[in-house]
Amino acid sequence: MIKKNQAEYLETEVIAKINPVGRDEFAAAGQLGYKAAFQLEVWDFEYAGQTEVSIDGKRYAIYRTYGPRPDGKTELYVEERAGKS
DSSP states (O other): OEEOSSSOEEOOOOOOEEEOOOHHHHHHHHHTTOOEEEEEEEEGGGOOSOSEEEETTEEEEEEEEEOOOTTSEEEEEEEEOTTOO
């Protein structure tokens, strides 16, 4: 999702593979003040710098990205948004 203004978001639907976050990533995120929820794999051409994702009606913040990888995918690392649904 890209925030257009204070109350409106521009949403784009994509297909992503949801992966668990490993112990090392969870610990590294915790040191930076994040609570890692999981990692998403999306095609690089579908990711345009969004800062939030919505999965099954729940919002998550993207705190780190990696990519594009040689296979053309980008990894998005997300945390639960406190106080937002």
